[in-house]
Amino acid sequence: MWIVHFGQDWRPPLKCQPPGRRTKYKQETTMRTTNMMKLLMAATALAGVLAMPAAWAAGAHGGGHGGHDMGAMSADMKKKHDAMEAKMNDTSAFGVKGDPKKATRTIRVEATEIMYNLKSIDVKVGETIKFVLVNKGEQAHELTVGDAAYQDNARQMMTMMAEMGMDPASPDHAAMHAGAGNTAIAAPGQSKEFAWMFTKPGKFEFSCNMIGHSEAGMKGAIT
Structure with a gap:
């Protein structure tokens, strides 16, 4: 059944x-x-x-750049990152953030693929210059003023950011430079500016430190 x-x-x-x-x-x-x-x-x-x-x-909200959790970095990598960031904020060798209202002249720097329209810039000690970066290219570009050591450190930082999966063209990258005030980052079609006062004599550089750009010739001399 x-x-x-x-x-x-x-x-x-x-x-x-x-x-x-x-x-x-x-x-x-x-x-x-x-x-x-x-x-x-x-x-x-x-x-x-x-x-x-x-x-x-x-x-x-994890305390990282561009949404990357900095806590996920190894102790050695974090130490290296912090050392680089400290150098990025130290511009004592070539100048200080300037007041745009006190700029004695404006220098327009146009960026294309992959070059600037200028190869050299002459400045005077104590002079405040307003730099205007005009991106006429097809990818993000930047304009950073500094000495050779500063530019080299900036390129190393850019490489580290890329290895961590961060976007070098992100607002977080621009914010990282905001304290020093010597960098403008512009997306295609954008114009960005900053004012800089050169406080010491010397041979300096302006450069696009996006990966491979400076190496391809996107840089110039400041004398």
């Missing part, structure tokens, strides 16, 4: 069914199992997608 549980999908035991029915029943069972697996996989994928915004938000 078969015991029937009402409300369930009841079928006679498989061994009691005709051979043709057994095959069909196995096919239906396999199909149900496959569909359940698909639903489970879809639910898992959906849960992952829904969790992504929260992860991004956590990364964006």
Whole structure:
């Protein structure tokens, strides 16, 4: 005698069914199992997608540049990063952030692929100059003034940022230079400016330190 549980999908035991029915029943069972697996996989994928915004938000507020969690860096890398950033803020060898209202002249520097329209700039000690970077190229460019050691450190920092998956053209990169005030970063079609006062004599440089740009000749001399 078969015991029937009402409300369930009841079928006679498989061994009691005709051979043709057994095959069909196995096919239906396999199909149900496959569909359940698909639903489970879809639910898992959906849960992952829904969790992504929260992860991004956590990364964006994790104390890193461009949403990158600086806490994920190794101790040695963080030490190197902090040392580079300290050098980025030290401009004592060539000048200080200037007041645009006190600029005695404006120098327009146009950026294309991959070059500036100027190769050299003459300045005087104590002079405040407003630099205007006009990006006529097809990718982001920057204009940084400094001595050779400063420019080399800036390029190393740019390489580290790229290795960490950070966008060198992001607002966070611009914010990193804001304290020193000697850099302008412009997206294609944009114009950015800053004022700089040269406090010491010497041979300095202006350069685009986006990876590979300075090496390709996107730089000039400041004398």
